[in-house]
Amino acid sequence: MxxxxxxxxxxxxxxxxxxxxxxxxxxxxxxxxxxxxxxxxxxxxxxxxxxxxxxxxxxxxxxxxxxxxxxxxxxxxxxxxxxxxxxxxxxxxxxxxxxxxxxxxxxxxxxxxxxxxxxxxxxxxxxxxxxxxxxxxxxxxxxxxxxxxxxxxxxxxxxxxxxxxxxDEFLLYRLGENKDNKLRDIVSTIQGEQDRIIRAERNKALFIQGVAGSGKTTVALHRLAFLLYQYEGRIRAERMIIFAPNRMFLDYISGVLPELGVGDIGQTTFADWALELLEHSVRLSDPSETMAYWFEEKRTKEEIEQSSGRWKGSLAFKDAIDRRLAELQGSIVPDTAFVPLDGFTLKPETMREWYETDYGEETVMVKRDRLASRIKRWLESELKHRGVADKKKRSAAMAKLNSYVKRIPAFTALQLYASLFKGKTALPDVPKSLAKATSERLGSGLAGAEDLAPLAYIQLKLYGLKVPPFDHIVIDEAQDYSPFQLETLRLCQRTPSMTVLGDLQQGIHAYAGIQSWNELMDLFPDGDTDFFELNRSYRSTMEIIDFANVILGGMTGGVKPAVPVFRSGDPVRTEPAAEDNWLQSVASTVTEWQASGSYDTISVIGRTARECEEIHRYLLSQGLESSLVQSKQLTYGGGLTVVPVYLSKGLEFDAVLIADAGSRNYETIDAKLLYVGCTRALHKLKLLYRGERTPLLEGWEG
Incomplete structure (x- = not known):
């Protein structure tokens, strides 16, 4: 043989x-x-x-x-x-x-x-x-x-x-390889359930619920490459776009499409795209402040449910904006005649006919500007036709034109949005504290992340999209999107063609995201969506996946738990660490793993940024070179990394050490956070804990 x-x-x-x-x-x-x-x-x-x-x-x-x-x-x-x-x-x-x-x-x-x-x-x-x-x-x-x-x-x-x-011999061999600091293509090991998504029909919104390590991100990128091949000449790479959760994640996935021979596809975050659409008329408030508010301190379920992100991301808020836009639309055409000179009269009925008939499907402010231009052309034509040569009369007529046109409502997206929160034009059902905070922020030229979807939506409704519509949109980590965000992106396509992917079990940004895929799928007409589930995890060993499923317990939200491929490894270990030598325990674990030579990428995952800074300083003091991941970071460098658990989503490492899985760090409400941290590990997972071990592991013996 x-x-x-x-x-x-x-x-x-x-x-x-x-x-x-x-x-x-x-x-x-x-x-x-x-x-x-x-x-x-x-x-x-x-x-x-x-x-x-x-x-x-x-x-x-x-x-x-x-x-x-x-x-x-x-x-x-x-x-x-x-x-x-x-x-x-x-x-x-x-x-x-x-x-x-x-x-x-x-x-x-x-x-x-x-x-x-x-x-x-x-x-x-x-x-x-x-x-x-x-x-x-x-x-x-x-x-x-x-x-x-x-x-x-x-x-x-x-x-x-x-x-x-x-x-599965070849698949298991490839899964057993160590990882570097970039996501790689899976073209040689695409599985049947992944291939069905890649080759699915183009003109639909595909929703993919994929457990941690199911390859959903890579599948979506391969789908882009497939669509360009299958529909060559009908869709173009420069009219495709990928929305990722942050710039570090974009850097992490940046190598996949070039490996597949595909270029020119836009890759951005929703925030960067929205700010560009708004022509940078506002600046984004520091996202790290939002992260710090929700993750550096303990928050209750009630605080999450009543968050400004959930309120502003709701379809109820969109409907309120639509009503305000309809009011604006109805007020554009003046209800009084334009009389620039005696005997010169432009009736409101004529202007309304121009506005409603001649300008068709144009957006509100585009129609407004065209109406103003049409009124000016009418005046110039009448002056010429009637032979008005007197300069004083012509000057008076033009002055009346300018005064008349100025009375036709004109708004920027920022002006209209700000009017929803302040003064007599404020929406009646806005919580007072939210209205005050939003007005103060906008007054300083800043917008929060939750303001960007409504601002972008208003911009599109007022002025339209100034670039060609997207042929295909990929949205990664879509469980953290609000319905309003997706509705805004829907305006950027003539026909639905999207790949929307995420994992409800990793929905750690519940203060802004969704709790059910129906919240997003219901935005589309019947027949325009397909739903796929990827519940096989290819990232981690059986031991790690089984352990992670214990953390979630019965809290699956209707989502199937991850099923590991048959790849066995070391057992998951939890170890107590005394308060006075906790950092020594962290350093000794890292030293042991590095000495083994078995792991190219190692991550120490902390609960908060403060905890990570403390760990990072100690590792450096012990001669252990490491990088500290922070919320403003643009790249991930591999090697030994210290990262807050809420910034680790989407990344993967050969070995992971959860620095402190004690009950003070991870309560029952933090199940998804700890699940995210543990499922970053491919081959090795260990958890230290100070004091009592997290109650999330009550059902696990080990």
Whole structure:
């Protein structure tokens, strides 16, 4: 058997060498960039550059999989010849000088079998542009290729062997690898349930409830790459956008799309996007102050439910704004005639007809400005038509025009929003403390995070979107979005095309986010949404996932608990630490883990920023180089990291130490926080605690 495997690997290495030679020859033949002014040559140069980019992706790792497929004839009764090997990679490549495919793009219809085939002797198939293609899979083979060498080869299915199902050996091998400071693509190990999301219909809002470590973020990024391939020419990368929770998270995911050969997709946060839409007419108040308010001190359930974020993020508040906008719309057309000179009269009925008929679906302030311009053109036309040459008369007429137009209401988004909280125009049901705080903040030129959705919504309703609508929107950590935020983004598309993902069990920002996916899904008409659940966790070992599920207990909110893949590791440990040597316990654990050489990334997760600063200072004093993650941070550097638990969401580490899981830090209300911290660990998890252990672990023996 060993000899057979060696022969297989030798044959595959020879095939790989030939493929690399072919790719290198094609790259050499492309030549230098065109720098002239001929338009046709410029277009041809762009095509050559795109091809060059694909070939360079292929050169780094030509392919990662092979599937041998024997196609059946159209009647489904006879085969169409011998099984044909299909090599699957990140970029499709044809052989030099011909149309025969050297490598099939992972997004191509035929490649879908590599992900969807689960084993057995029954026919498999895929949907091609010419219809359904069916046949038999004879082999599914996984490769890991590095620097032109096959470093691992695994046959996960061979037709006729006793074990009929596809094995998880290659997946488990990849999951067991250590992580660095960037999220990586999963194109070689996409699972069937993930592939169904990636290849789902474009013109819908897809909602994905994915447990910690289910790969939901990576799946959403791969979906963008698939949509660009599948709908080439109909959607454009520069009209796609990813909304991430913070800039550090954007840095963390920044490598995935380039690895897949995709560029030009916008990546931002909702706050940055909204501020740009508002043309920076306001500044964002310090987000760290919000974090400190909710996480540095204990807060009650009542405080969360009555938070300004939940009030301003509600559809009830949106409805109140819609009523104010309708009032504004009704007041635009003057109810008195415009009489610039004796005998010159422009009736309100005429202006209303212009406003309602000629300007159609334009937004409120655009229609207002067009009406003002139309009134001016009417006056100029009348003066010319009636031969009014007297300069004094003309000047008087223009002065009356300016005075008349100024009386037509005009608002910026900021002015209209501020009017909702102050004086006679304030909304009647705004809590007094909220109205006062909002008015003072806006008066200082600042907006809170919860103000940005209503401000952006008003801006879009008043002035519209000044850039082309988005072809596709990805929203990550969407459980922390308010309905108002999503409704605002809905205005930026003609047809719903979104991937909205998150995990209700990680909804630590309950003061602003949702408690049920229906709060967001109900914004769309029936038939415009799909819902997917990813409850398999690929990040952590069985021991870590089982432990994390204990923390949540029965508090799942209708969400299925995480199910680990069969990857066993070290048991989770909890250890008491005396108050006077707690920091020594933290440092000794870190030292032990670093000395083992088993972990590339280690995180010490604290409850608050203050606790983390104390830990970080002590580690440095002991000669342990580490980085401290703070709320304003733009990048995550890997290595040894100290991070507050509320900033750790979305990140992952080889080993995690929860610095203090005592009852003072984690009460019952903090279950989601502790769950987030524990599920950052891939291979190793340990919890220290001062005083009594958190009551969240009462159901766990260990």
């Amino acid at each position: 060993k000899m057979s495997q060696k022969t297989i690997q030798q044959e595959e290495q020879e095939r790989l060498n030939a493929a690399l030679q072919d790719i290198e020859a094609q790259l050499r033949a492309i030549g230098p960039r065109y720098t002239g002014n001929d338009f046709t040559e410029q277009m041809l140069d762009l095509q050559r550059e795109e091809r060059k980019n694909r070939l360079e992706v292929a050169r780094r790792e030509p392919y990662f999989g092979r599937i041998d497929f024997q196609e059946l004839t159209n009647d489904g009764k006879g085969d169409a010849g011998e099984p044909k090997p299909l090599y699957i990679g990140k970029a499709g490549v044809a052989k030099n000088g011909g149309n025969e495919l050297l490598v099939i793009d992972w997004r191509a219809p035929a490649a879908s079998m590599f992900y969807s085939f689960t084993g057995g002797d029954d026919p498999a198939g895929y949907a091609s542009p010419d219809g359904e293609v069916s046949g038999y899979v004879h082999l599914k083979r996984n490769f890991m290729i590095r620097n032109g060498e096959i470093v691992r080869l695994v046959d996960s299915y061979v037709r006729g062997q006793e074990e009929g199902a596809v094995s």
